[in-house]
Amino acid sequence: MRALLQTRLMPAIAVAVLVTILPLSFSSAYYYRIGVLVFIFALAVVGLNLLMGFAGQVSLGHAGFLGIGAYSVAIGPVHLGAPSWLCLFGGAVLSGAIAFLVGRPILRLKGHYLAVATLGLGLLLATVLTNEARWTGGPDGMSVPGLKLFGWSVRGATAWYWIAGATFVCGFVLAFNLMESPTGRALQAIHDSEIAALVLGIDVARKKLAIFVISAVYASVAGSFLALFNGYITPDAAGFLRSIELVAMVVLGGMGSIVGSLVGAIVLVVLPQVLTIFHDYEQALLGLVVMVFMIFLRRGIVPSIAAAFAGRR
Amino acid sequence: MAALLRFAATAAVGFIALLSVGDRALAQIKIGSVLSVTGPASFLGDPEKRTLEIYVDEINAKGGVNGQKLQLIVYDDAGSADNARTFATRLVEEDKVVAMVGGSTTGTTLAMMQIFEDANIPFISLAGAIQIIEPVHRWVFKTPHTDKMACEKIFADLKSRALTTIALISGTDAFGKSMRDQCFAVAPKTGIKIAIEENYGPRDSDMTPQLTNIRNKAEVQAVVNPGFGQGPAIVTRNYRQLGFAVPLYQSHGVASKQFIELAGAAAEGVRLPAAALLIADKLPSSDPQKPVVENYSRAYQAKTGQAVSTFGGHAYDGLMILVEAMQRAKSADSTKIRDEIERTKGYVGTGGIVNMSATDHLGLDLSAFHVLEIEGGDWMLVPGT
Amino acid sequence: MAELLQFVSSGLTVGAIYALVALGFTLIYKASDIINFAQGEFVMLGGMTTVFATLAGVPLPLAALIAVVVTTAIGFALHRFAIEPARGASPVALIMITIGASIFLRGVAQIIFDRRFHSLPPLLGADPIRFGGAAILPQSLVVLAGATVIVTLLWLFIDRTLLGKAVIATAANRLAARLTGIDTRRVVDFSFAVSAAIGAVAGILITPIALTSYDAGTLLALKGFAAAMLGGIGSAAGAVIGGLLIGLIEAFAAGYLSSNYKDAVAFLIILVVLISIPQGLFGRAKVERV
Numbered sequence: 001m002r003a004l005l006q007t008r009l010m011p012a013i014a015v016a017v018l019v020t021i022l023p024l025s026f027s028s029a030y031y032y033r034i035g036v037l038v039f040i041f042a043l044a045v046v047g048l049n050l051l052m053g054f055a056g057q058v059s060l061g062h063a064g065f066l067g068i069g070a071y072s073v074a075i076g077p078v079h080l081g082a083p084s085w086l087c088l089f090g091g092a093v094l095s096g097a098i099a100f101l102v103g104r105p106i107l108r109l110k111g112h113y114l115a116v117a118t119l120g121l122g123l124l125l126a127t128v129l130t131n132e133a134r135w136t137g138g139p140d141g142m143s144v145p146g147l148k149l150f151g152w153s154v155r156g157a158t159a160w161y162w163i164a165g166a167t168f169v170c171g172f173v174l175a176f177n178l179m180e181s182p183t184g185r186a187l188q189a190i191h192d193s194e195i196a197a198l199v200l201g202i203d204v205a206r207k208k209l210a211i212f213v214i215s216a217v218y219a220s221v222a223g224s225f226l227a228l229f230n231g232y233i234t235p236d237a238a239g240f241l242r243s244i245e246l247v248a249m250v251v252l253g254g255m256g257s258i259v260g261s262l263v264g265a266i267v268l269v270v271l272p273q274v275l276t277i278f279h280d281y282e283q284a285l286l287g288l289v290v291m292v293f294m295i296f297l298r299r300g301i302v303p304s305i306a307a308a309f310a311g312r313r
Numbered sequence: 314m315a316a317l318l319r320f321a322a323t324a325a326v327g328f329i330a331l332l333s334v335g336d337r338a339l340a341q342i343k344i345g346s347v348l349s350v351t352g353p354a355s356f357l358g359d360p361e362k363r364t365l366e367i368y369v370d371e372i373n374a375k376g377g378v379n380g381q382k383l384q385l386i387v388y389d390d391a392g393s394a395d396n397a398r399t400f401a402t403r404l405v406e407e408d409k410v411v412a413m414v415g416g417s418t419t420g421t422t423l424a425m426m427q428i429f430e431d432a433n434i435p436f437i438s439l440a441g442a443i444q445i446i447e448p449v450h451r452w453v454f455k456t457p458h459t460d461k462m463a464c465e466k467i468f469a470d471l472k473s474r475a476l477t478t479i480a481l482i483s484g485t486d487a488f489g490k491s492m493r494d495q496c497f498a499v500a501p502k503t504g505i506k507i508a509i510e511e512n513y514g515p516r517d518s519d520m521t522p523q524l525t526n527i528r529n530k531a532e533v534q535a536v537v538n539p540g541f542g543q544g545p546a547i548v549t550r551n552y553r554q555l556g557f558a559v560p561l562y563q564s565h566g567v568a569s570k571q572f573i574e575l576a577g578a579a580a581e582g583v584r585l586p587a588a589a590l591l592i593a594d595k596l597p598s599s600d601p602q603k604p605v606v607e608n609y610s611r612a613y614q615a616k617t618g619q620a621v622s623t624f625g626g627h628a629y630d631g632l633m634i635l636v637e638a639m640q641r642a643k644s645a646d647s648t649k650i651r652d653e654i655e656r657t658k659g660y661v662g663t664g665g666i667v668n669m670s671a672t673d674h675l676g677l678d679l680s681a682f683h684v685l686e687i688e689g690g691d692w693m694l695v696p697g698t
Numbered sequence: 699m700a701e702l703l704q705f706v707s708s709g710l711t712v713g714a715i716y717a718l719v720a721l722g723f724t725l726i727y728k729a730s731d732i733i734n735f736a737q738g739e740f741v742m743l744g745g746m747t748t749v750f751a752t753l754a755g756v757p758l759p760l761a762a763l764i765a766v767v768v769t770t771a772i773g774f775a776l777h778r779f780a781i782e783p784a785r786g787a788s789p790v791a792l793i794m795i796t797i798g799a800s801i802f803l804r805g806v807a808q809i810i811f812d813r814r815f816h817s818l819p820p821l822l823g824a825d826p827i828r829f830g831g832a833a834i835l836p837q838s839l840v841v842l843a844g845a846t847v848i849v850t851l852l853w854l855f856i857d858r859t860l861l862g863k864a865v866i867a868t869a870a871n872r873l874a875a876r877l878t879g880i881d882t883r884r885v886v887d888f889s890f891a892v893s894a895a896i897g898a899v900a901g902i903l904i905t906p907i908a909l910t911s912y913d914a915g916t917l918l919a920l921k922g923f924a925a926a927m928l929g930g931i932g933s934a935a936g937a938v939i940g941g942l943l944i945g946l947i948e949a950f951a952a953g954y955l956s957s958n959y960k961d962a963v964a965f966l967i968i969l970v971v972l973i974s975i976p977q978g979l980f981g982r983a984k985v986e987r988v
Contacts, residue, residue, distance in 0.1 A: 028406035033399060058790065105973045111789075112733055116927040117972055119920070120965035127962040130485065133494075139487040140420045140442065141394060157402070226395070232424040234394040240920060244797060251794045272396075273403070276388055280809055283351060287802025291780050294795045298787035351808065355913070359813040485958065512957040516917045518715060518908030521708040521833075522953035525701045543815040543909045554826045554833050555704070575817050575909065577824065619814065 011259050012173045019165040023158075032157035034269060039164035040225045042265035043171050045249045046258055047218025050175055052247070053256035054184065055211045056191035057107065058115045061122020062246050065095045065216040067129050067238020069223030074144040074233050075135055084147045088224040092217045099216035103209045122243050130235040141234030144227045160229045167225070168262075171218060175258050178214075187211060191256075219246075252293055254300025263301050267293075341384040342377075342645045344369070344635070345410035347400045347425065348439075349417035352392030353486065353515065356542045356568075358417040360613075360625030361439055362387055365414065367616050368632055378639050386410060392417075394424035401425040405432045411647050412639075414631040416440050417624075420487055426453055435651040437631040439624070442491045446674040454654055454674040456630040456664055457623075458588070458681060460492035460539070461499060463565050466586040466682040467537055468496075468503040470698065476534040476560065480527040481510040482520065482548060484540030488566050489515070492539035508533055515544050520551045528557055535559050541566030546575035553579035560584065565682070569622040573690055584695065586682040590626040590663040592692050601661050609663055626663030634660055634667065700831025705953040706946070711838035713945020715908055717845045718900035719922030720929065720937035722893045725852065727931050729865045729889035731789065735796040736776060738919025739803040740897025743769045745910035746807060748902050749816040758819070766898040772803070773894020777887050800915065807912040820906040837906045844903045845938050848896055852934045865889055928968050930981025939979060944968070 019039075026032055048062050072091025076082040082090070106117045129136050136142060147154040154160065178184050186207050189197040198204055227233040236242065245268060253264025271289065275282045297304040346365055349358035369385040377383060386408050388400035397416070404410045405428055412435045416422035419442035426445075429436040430452050438445050438455040445455050471479065483493040493510070500507050509530045511523035527533060536559060538548050545567050552561050563572070563585040570591070573580050589596055593606040609629055610621045637660065638653035639645060657676060660667040665681025684698035722737040744765050751761030780795050787795075822836035856862040867875040868885045876882050901910065908914075925944050929936025944964050951960035972978065 030403050030406040033402050037395075037399065052790070106969070109972060109976050112931055113927055113972055113976060113978065115733075116924055117969055119924065120969045123965050124962050127959065131958045133490065138490050139485065140418075140423065140491060143423065230395060230398055230424060231427060232394060232398070234420045234424070236393055237395065241916075247790075248794060248797065251790055255788070255790065273399070279387070281805065282389065284802055284805030284809065287798045287800070287805055290798030291795055291802060294787070294791050294798060295780065295784045298784050298791045300791075351813070351913070355813045356815075511952075513952075514961060516914070517712075518904070519708045519712050519949075521711075522705050522949050523957050525704045526953060529701060543911070546815070546817075546909065554835060556828075556833065571814060575815060619812070 009173075009176075012169065012176060015172055015259070015262060016169045019169060023161065029157045032161045034273065036157055036160045036164045036229055037226075038262075038265050038269045039161075039168040040222045040229070041246070041249060041269060042262045043164075043168050043225070044219045044222035044246055045253070045261040045265050046168075046171050046175050047215035047222075048246050049250050049253075049255065049258060049261045050178070050187075050211055050218075051215040052250050053254075053260075054179060054191060055187045055208055057208060057212070058111070058247075059118040059212075059215070059243075060115050060240075060247065061118040061120070061125070061243050062215070062219055063238045063240075063242035064122035064125030065099065065219035066223035066226070066242065066246075067125055067235065068095045068098065069220030070144075070227035070233045070237050071129060071136055071223075072220070073147075073224045073227050074137075074142050077145045078142065079135060084145065084228060085149065088221065088228075091224050092220045095216040095220035096213045099213045100209065103212040104205070107205065107208045107212060119240070119243075122238070123240060126235055126238040126240070129238055136235070139235060141232060143232050144230065146231060147228045154228070157229075160225075164225055164229070167221070171221075172258060172262075179258070183207065183210070248290065252290070252300060254302040254304070257300060257302040257306075260300050260302035267301070341382050342379075342639070343384045343386060343408055343410040344632075345401075345404035345408060345413045346385060346387045346415035347390050347397050347404065347413070347421065348387060348415050349392040349421060350387075350389040352390075354392040354418045357439070357624045358389070358392075360569075360619075360622040361415075361417060361628035362389075363617050364613065364625040364628040365632055367612060368629060371612075372636060378636055379643060379645070381645070383636075387415075390417075390421055392421070394420045397421035398424045398428065401428040405429070405434060410434065411645050412635055412650055413437070414439070414628065414635055418487055419445065419491060422453075422455075426450060429453065433651075434647050435635075435654055437635060437654070439627045439631055441488060443495065449672060449674050452651060454634075454669065456634065456662070456667075456675075457627040458565065458664060458677055459495075459675065460488075460564075461495040462677070462679055462682060463492060463539075463586050464496040464499045465503070466679060466684060466698075467562050467564075467584075468499060468505045469679075470584065470586075470684045470695070471505060471535055471562075472503065474535075474560070477504060478506045478508050478532050479535045479537055480530065480533045481507055482523055482527060482536060482538050483510070483512055484515045484542075484544045485512050486515040486540070486542075486544075489540040489544070489564075492564055492566070496537065496539065513540075513544060513548070515540070515542055517544065518547060520544075520548050521555060524548070524551055524555055524557060528555060533559060535562060537562045537564075539564045539566070541568065543575070546572055549576040549583060550579045565623060568624055570620040570692075571622075573687055573692075580687045580690075582687065584684055584686045587685050587692070588623055588626060588664045588681060589683060590621060590623055592683065592685060592694050593621075595692065595694050601666065602663070605661050606663050623663070630660075630662035630664050630667070633662060701953065703830045703832035705949045707832050707834035707838070708953075709946030709949030710842065710942065711834065711907060711945070712948060713942035714838060714841040714845055715900075715904045715918075715941075716921045716925045716944050717938040717941025718841060718848070718904065719897070719918045720925035720941045721845065721848055721852070721934060722897040722900065723923060723926040724893075724932065724934045724937050725865070725889045725896070726893045727926075728856070729869050730781075730886050731869065732781065732792050732796065733923065733931075734776075734890070734893065735793060735919055735923075736800040736803060736915075737893065737897055737922065738915030738917075739800045739807070740769050740773060740894045740915075741901040741904070741918050741922075742807065742910060742912065742915035743772065743803065744898030744901025745818065745905035745914070746811050746816065746901075746912065747898075749818060749905070749910065750811055752818070762902050765902060766895055769898035769901075770891045770895045773897075774887055774891040776894075777890035781890070782883060782886075800919070804913055804915065811912055813912055815909050815911045816905070817909050818902065818905040821903075835907060837903075841903050841907070844899065845941075848899070849934045849938055861885070861888065924965070924968055927978055928971060930978030932982065933978075933980040936978060936980030 069091040076087030249264035254260030390397035483489040642649040667676035669676035747765035826833035925940035929940030951963035
């Protein structure tokens with residue numbers, strides 16, 4: 001029993017504990033807000049990490065799925081009168097469906113070609129969101145009605161902190177279990193060598209598609225949370241820069257490390273807040289930090305630190 | 314695992330420590346500003362930031378407000394509404410500002426509004442769209458003319474030249490889109506017919522296909538270009554490249570003399586609505602705005618080496634309205650400041666003469682806009698506007 | 699007919715810009731399999747440095763030369779101090795370094811230069827050339843000519859010089875190349891430097907048409923990258939054809955369909971092409987050996 005806890009659920013429990021005790025150090029709603037944003041992005045990054053880190057497929061357009069989830073909870077209640085929680089599920093289903101439809105042809109591409117294809121997909125989604133102003137409010141965006149759960153209006157950073165935190169821990173555990181399951185092992189085999197995996201009888205195309213759909217759903221849920229929390233959404237949530245930010249979080253935290261997803265999200269949400277004290281030099285410093293991290297911790301923060309400690313023993 | 318937790322805890326503590334570094338002197342009046350200094354709206358945010366910094370320094374050098382120095386806290390949202398909301402939360406919860414002058418774009422302003430409304434902190438926005446002040450929100454004001462006013466001014470000038478059928482070519486950015494929507498809304502009421510419309514991306518380098526389509530529509534008597542940044546300059550150049558003869562109108566988003574430099578000879582004859590700031594030297598000496606705009610132009614040019622911009626002017630007006638309200642209220646209490654901002658009457662600024670009220674949180678009317686025409690590489694005031 | 703010609707001339711103008719940027723991706727990819735996302739910033743640096751040098755009083759030709767030299771040095775530094783120390787990292791990590799570099803260069807550019815838009819005087823005057831009812835700027839032809847010259851020079855370099863062969867060898871198998879005595883580090887240094895120079899030249903040629911600013915690099919890199927992939931990464935001619943194709947598609951979409959969706963149409967077509975021809979138009983199909 002103890003051994004099982006030690007290996008499988010330990011990281012999840014550690015993260016759950018972290019989520020619970022962190023607010024003790026929060027002195028205002030601002031910190032809760034940062035926490036919510038970290039969990040929201042970490043959720044999307046976990047999904048992307050499954051795709052990039054475990055299955056080895058790159059996606060430069062993932063913010064598009066984030067945008068779909070975000071706009072679902074905006075358009076649904078405003079234009080269709082549907083309740084927010086239903087639209088959240090609807091958005092996830094829509095994202096998954098789009099990923100399913102587009103995934104099969106796109107995932108046949110390899111490497112940089114796949115990157116450009118996903119880039120195009122993300123840009124297409126962002127363009128539609130910007131242009132269809134009658135539904136989406138156009139480039140200025142639209143406001144998002146708040147979430148109502150069982151008649152209670154979810155408002156305020158503190159409430160969202162617990163919701164986002166709990167959802168993240170669930171997503172974390174799900175991803176972890178997925179990776180430890182036969183599907184996860186199949187994905188890692190695909191990552192290492194697609195041809196060898198094929199030889200072993202793994203249905204490579206189907207597994208890649210499955211993980212693409214799963215990662216799209218993760219991003220969509222994260223996007224819905226973002227829109228509901230902010231009460232407002234603009235098309236740049238689905239834009240190219242947001243996609244790059246998500247990829248950066250995956251790579252910085254550590255590809256193939258689910259805990260790394262959280263760390264990557266923490267770094268890229270917290271760092272710009274810290275760097276504001278440098279005013280005009282903010283951007284230059286951010287770029288410098290990213291470069292330095294990748295040169296010295298090139299496998300990502302978590303794997304590099306884990307390797308350092310393993311090496312010491 | 315334990316090492317990881319330790320690392321995370323250290324990082325968190327370090328982050329909290331670093332945040333408190335910025336919080337230095339006491340007994341200062343804290344004014345917050347969230348601007349789009351970088352990113353797609355840096356054309357607006359950069360002059361706004363420079364202006365606020367120049368004038369807070371100047372006010373402090375003269376002794377501050379009500380005997381206290383001002384502390385300006387500026388955050389850059391890079392044009393993202395999400396970031397803007399985070400920084401707004403930070404200003405309210407952490408920095409504890411008493412007022413806010415900022416919000417370069419409509420998107421960022423709308424994302425931040427609720428935060429300041431909930432915290433009862435007056436928010437003077439620097440964005441253009443009309444929905445910031447219509448319906449009126451108790452704590453939200455704005456200084457720039459609405460894009461609806463720009464459309465009305467342009468259409469009035471078109472009517473006076475007997476041009477009633479026009480084409481619209483607008484940028485797909487928020488500024489262009491918002492003004493385009495207003496033009497469509499205002500057109501029927503002023504008897505203007507929009508025969509065709511085209512769009513371009515804000516960073517596009519060639520708009521000749523769109524202009525060709527417009528030129529092919531024979532009934533078009535004039536072309537209006539809502540947009541800002543580099544787009545209008547390229548549209549203007551393409552216009553002349555195609556040998557298009559009908560009049561071209563730009564929008565107030567063109568904002569500075571740099572447009573004339575970039576568009577070059579193509580800019581001759583282009584008309585646009587603009588505040589008095591752009592023609593400071595050409596105003597008659599009886600114009601009450603003349604001393605204000607001349608001083609601002611001189612100060613901005615001297616301190617930055619760059620030509621003055623109407624967006625910077627909006628920031629100047631926002632800051633001065635706030636400071637004068639604080640002086641009238643003789644206090645730094647947010648509610649009293651808000652009440653005094655609402656009572657602003659006869660404030661002479663770069664954008665016009667401001668008279669606010671409980672139902673009007675902008676305070677400008679159509680007379681704040683003049684119609685300018687570019688002649689000989691310089692602005693010229695069209696008489697009677 | 700006249701409007702068709704105008705759409706073609708617009709497409710070639712914009713396409714030539716994309717082509718020039720796309721060319722910059724080719725050499726670095728050829729030598730090291732890296733996609734350099736800072737390539738857009740090289741283009742920006744070429745334009746902005748020239749602008750600010752001329753504003754400081756330096757005559758235009760000298761300013762352009764200074765810009766190319768400075769950008770080349772930055773390209774070299776990028777490889778030597780950022781990429782080379784991380785050699786052995788996964789391709790995604792290397793791409794992330796170039797992304798970090800692009801953010802860094804953008805951040806530095808806004809401090810050293812400014813955040814406004816700038817232009818350069820066109821090389822052959824501003825009067826458009828009129829043909830068949832359409833009008834094209836002479837600078838567009840300059841950009842096209844520049845792209846052609848660079849493609850030719852690149853081809854000559856790769857095909858006819860020893861260093862060019864060394865580049866191919868380094869890309870094919872780095873260890874084997876070193877075993878034959880090639881200094882692979884210098885070879886990749888060189889390819890980064892030359893790509894930076896190509897980017898700088900691109901920036902100087904396109905600024906009279908497209909203007910420039912500290913953040914002009916991002917969108918250019920995006921389109922240039924897409925163009926390079928469409929043409930088949932690693933093929934210089936492919937990069938140019940890819941760029942021209944995207945420009946023409948955008949112009950025709952803006953003219954005949956909807957100006958709102960012209961970018962989307964271009965990317966849709968790229969998607970369709972790549973799905974049917976996975977290695978791009980002129981790319982070499984990768985043979986995976988087991």
